[in-house]
Amino acid sequence: xxxxxxxxxxxxxxxxxxxxxxxxxxxxxxxxxxxxxxxxxxxxxxxxxxxxxxxxxxxxxxxxxxxxxxxxxxxxxxxxxxxxxxxxxxxxxxxxxxxxxxxxxxxxxxxxxxxx
Amino acid sequence: xxxxxxxxxxxxxxxxxxxxxxxxxxxxxxxxxxxxxxxxxxxxxxxxxxxxxxxxxxxxxxxxxxxxxxxxxxxxxxxxxxxxxxxxxxxxxxxxxxxxxxxxxxxxxxxxxxx
Numbered sequence: 001x002x003x004x005x006x007x008x009x010x011x012x013x014x015x016x017x018x019x020x021x022x023x024x025x026x027x028x029x030x031x032x033x034x035x036x037x038x039x040x041x042x043x044x045x046x047x048x049x050x051x052x053x054x055x056x057x058x059x060x061x062x063x064x065x066x067x068x069x070x071x072x073x074x075x076x077x078x079x080x081x082x083x084x085x086x087x088x089x090x091x092x093x094x095x096x097x098x099x100x101x102x103x104x105x106x107x108x109x110x111x112x113x114x115x116x
Numbered sequence: 117x118x119x120x121x122x123x124x125x126x127x128x129x130x131x132x133x134x135x136x137x138x139x140x141x142x143x144x145x146x147x148x149x150x151x152x153x154x155x156x157x158x159x160x161x162x163x164x165x166x167x168x169x170x171x172x173x174x175x176x177x178x179x180x181x182x183x184x185x186x187x188x189x190x191x192x193x194x195x196x197x198x199x200x201x202x203x204x205x206x207x208x209x210x211x212x213x214x215x216x217x218x219x220x221x222x223x224x225x226x227x228x229x230x231x
């Protein structure tokens with residue numbers, strides 16, 4: 001079946017502009033995660049959605065970052081007033097999460113964001 | 117709180133040689149442990165995971181890892197490296213302490229395979 005998809009695959013923007021990154025999880029997966037992968041760094045957790053519950057936003061680095069998930073499916077990560085330090089690969093993952101912590105996360109190919 | 121330490125950000129091996137990628141974890145509860153692989157310009161995909169039961173876990177592409185509780189380790193091995201193994205490898209630990217599956221990733225190890 002279809003995997004996790006993300007769009008756009010690459011995004012170049014100017015400092016100060018807003019950007020929207022999209023994630024389509026695997027159908028039926030209730031859990032959705034956003035991570036940021038900066039050059040030479042590991043994966044930094046940003047936000048978690050589970051079904052219709054309130055998201056865990058504890059990983060968002062600043063109030064310029066926000067995310068929503070409509071209808072328990074598609075998610076959009078928005079970065080306002082982008083800064084050069086926002087340049088990174090943004091990865092989305094989904095999981096069924098009916099077995100809790102032992103679940104495998106399924107990752108999309110990522111969006112490569114470059115802020116000039 | 118949980119954490120993962122991967123020793124060596126870059127590892128080089130000759131084709132046909134043993135691959136050993138090290139991972140140590142810290143967790144206040146029994147952990148679930150994962151190895152993911154990331155090929156260039158792709159997302160992460162699962163290599164293998166330890167949940168319960170047998171401590172030696174076999175994964176895809178000939179990789180395996182052994183959970184050693186006494187050493188808090190989950191090292192990844194492959195007897196004979198292939199050129200196609202060149203990628204970045206991430207160790208991760210997972211628990212439900214936050215009320216959901218919270219996964220902490222290591223900083224990754226880039227594997228170079230020399231012909």
